[in-house]
Amino acid sequence: MHTVAVLALDDVIPFDLATPVQVFSTTRLPGERAGYRVLVAGEAASVDAGPLRIEPGVRLAEAARADLIVVPGRHDPTRPTDPAVLELLRTAVARGTRVASICVGAFTLAEAGLLDGRRATTHWFAAAQFARQFPAVHLDQDVLYAEDGPILTSAGASAGLDLCLRIVERDYGVAVAADAARIAVAPLHRSGGQAPYILRNRPTGRTGDLESVLAWIEENAHRRLTLAELAAAAGLGVRTLSRRFTEETGQSPMQWLTGVRIRHAQELLETTDHTVDRIALQVGFPTSSNFRTLFAQTVGVTPGVYRKTFCSG
Structure with missing residues (x-):
């Protein structure tokens, strides 16, 4: 079983946080075994999520031991990130842990320096700002998600679902991923990318x-x-x-x-x-x-x- 830690940062977009929690929590292996142990991790006892308040189940130290760390987007992606979070992500990647971002969560990965020289994507609406702020990143704003070694990034909103299903497919194969897609009432693979929405x-x-x-x-x-x-x-x-x-x-x-x-x-x-x-x-x-x-x-x-x-x- 893989452990997934979804980071609950202040100002987090609830949809971006809920998508990986839902997909990985409902993934089932043969015999109805759970495919993932899912944690919601944060440094504070509760974080602001727009109209919601979220109480992380564990602290950041627990996320450091996960097999996959997922960084959701924030309503203001240009807001400086807690240095403890940036250090957690750098240490995790150096150790070989996979790190994924949902939507404008890519800003956090780029702020940590993890996307320099790598191919990545983010929500098309924020792409121009991202390109100006992080010129060392090879930004591809037309795709639903991008994979570059241990770093995975997705475009906006529902593209996070595409990325999570892709991760399930990589971890457990097409059959398990297809079952996860059926539970989510979503296609396993969508044709095209962000281009039609721009x-x-x-x-x-x-x-x-x-x-x-x-x-x-x-x-x-x-x-x-x-x-x-x-x-x-x-x-x-x-x-x-x-x-x-x-x-x-x-x-x-x-x-x-x-x-x-x-x-x-x-x-x-x-x-x-x-x-x-x-x-x-x-x-x-x-x-x-x-x-x-x-x-x-x-x-x-x-x-x-x-x-x-x-x-x-």
């Missing part, structure tokens, strides 16, 4: 000199636009526009335009019954085949699959 290229009001041209692109993306037309709308030369786009958005002007068109297409797929071919033309793609290819490359699923997943009816 809001792409939405102006934020913090884009410096490009604010006006981004708003112009938003209104005119459905037109057959050229780079020269974008530059003219910005009142800049083509080279200057391209340089500023790269500096401020990390993309070329045409890449940004494509992202806006795809976001507009996502909205139409969610809210209308227009055909995919019609939507392609509505949002500015020259052909439906070009639209389907770029949509799948960007979002990670086809327009048809996206509609089935997100259509409001």
Whole structure:
């Protein structure tokens, strides 16, 4: 039997803490034997969890002896972590213990220096902040979870469930993991990643000199636009526009335009019954085949699959 310690840190997200507790507590081996011993560990007698108060069952010292330590996310992931927690995680990894994070719990692992040079993920909404704060981490914001040696990280909310089921599969095989998935009423493996959920290229009001041209692109993306037309709308030369786009958005002007068109297409797929071919033309793609290819490359699923997943009816 494996021992799992889930850390109850102050400001913890209750869902992130409950997911590993539920999955590992209900995992059963042949003969109805428990697969895991689950502990909820914290340094304080009780911790704030938004609308809840949580009383950890054991102290951090007990978590140090676990086979797997799980770090849930916190409502404010940039909040400094208790040095005792960071030291616990560093010591555990040095000893060979597996460590996993749920959602923005990856910030805690990165703060401990455990993700430097490693591939990791976190909730897409916090990915930009994470990349700025921890540039040494190889962030992959499109996947549901990432595995790099003894360190495992997951994306937001339900992706923590995907990660926990993956851990069960690694520990006990597909049959036991499939049974755990049935108990959770969830697929053992989900296709795709975070990509379909990401809001792409939405102006934020913090884009410096490009604010006006981004708003112009938003209104005119459905037109057959050229780079020269974008530059003219910005009142800049083509080279200057391209340089500023790269500096401020990390993309070329045409890449940004494509992202806006795809976001507009996502909205139409969610809210209308227009055909995919019609939507392609509505949002500015020259052909439906070009639209389907770029949509799948960007979002990670086809327009048809996206509609089935997100259509409001």
